[in-house]
Amino acid sequence: MLDLTSLNEKISLCTACKLGEDRTNAVPGEGPKDPDVMFIGEAPGFYEDREGKPFVGQSGKFLNELIKEAGLTREKVFISNIVKCRPPNNRDPLPDEIDTCEELWLSQQIKALQPKIIVTLGRHSLSRFLPNETISRVHGQPRLKGDLLIFPMYHPAAALHQPKLRGTLISDMQKLPNLIKKENKIENQEVPAQPETDEPNPKQLRML
Numbered sequence: 001m002l003d004l005t006s007l008n009e010k011i012s013l014c015t016a017c018k019l020g021e022d023r024t025n026a027v028p029g030e031g032p033k034d035p036d037v038m039f040i041g042e043a044p045g046f047y048e049d050r051e052g053k054p055f056v057g058q059s060g061k062f063l064n065e066l067i068k069e070a071g072l073t074r075e076k077v078f079i080s081n082i083v084k085c086r087p088p089n090n091r092d093p094l095p096d097e098i099d100t101c102e103e104l105w106l107s108q109q110i111k112a113l114q115p116k117i118i119v120t121l122g123r124h125s126l127s128r129f130l131p132n133e134t135i136s137r138v139h140g141q142p143r144l145k146g147d148l149l150i151f152p153m154y155h156p157a158a159a160l161h162q163p164k165l166r167g168t169l170i171s172d173m174q175k176l177p178n179l180i181k182k183e184n185k186i187e188n189q190e191v192p193a194q195p196e197t198d199e200p201n202p203k204q205l206r207m208l
């Protein structure tokens with residue numbers, strides 16, 4: 001398994017799909033090596049492409065506010081996207097670009113980071129993890145996908161176009177601290193390698 005530093009280096013040089021031809025900088029993502037929370041947006045935009053960093057434009061400003069609402073700071077969370085290079089003219093990433101980038105990089109990042117919670121930002125990100133759900137139905141509600149805990153949210157940019165979503169994003173984000181607490185509790189309760197009883201692992205009893 002690749003570590004985060006090697007992954008970042010490789011992502012910066014990636015030319016596995018057409019998006020690699022037009023970008024200024026790939027945007028691997030940023031944050032600590034052992035975050036509780038990983039945010040996954042859609043794709044870098046103009047400013048992200050220029051700086052090589054995720055969410056540094058307008059929607060990034062709102063994401064920073066939302067992160068504060070959860071009592072966190074940007075330095076404590078990992079922020080990335082489902083594709084690491086800016087699609088020309090900010091078009092939606094194409095399914096084959098998403099598949100390639102996910103297979104090569106996103107899945108490796110998740111393995112390396114082992115976040116307790118993955119916050120999907122927007123419908124593209126949601127659909128990679130929960131393809132049968134719609135964002136209007138599941139936003140703000142944690143869902144287990146295999147051993148990943150997914151917390152779907154609207155994309156912060158959606159609130160820039162539809163101001164009434166601002167409050168929804170804020171109230172969804174305010175649920176995150178309790179969820180983190182709950183996950184830490186479950187992790188601390190985890191049964192040791194040689195269980196003394198036949199009780200199921202608390203993770204299997206997780207009630208969402």
Ligand code: URA
Binds near residue numbers: 045059060
């Ligand atoms: N929108 C995204 O989905 N990701 C970014 O990094 C910036 C804007």
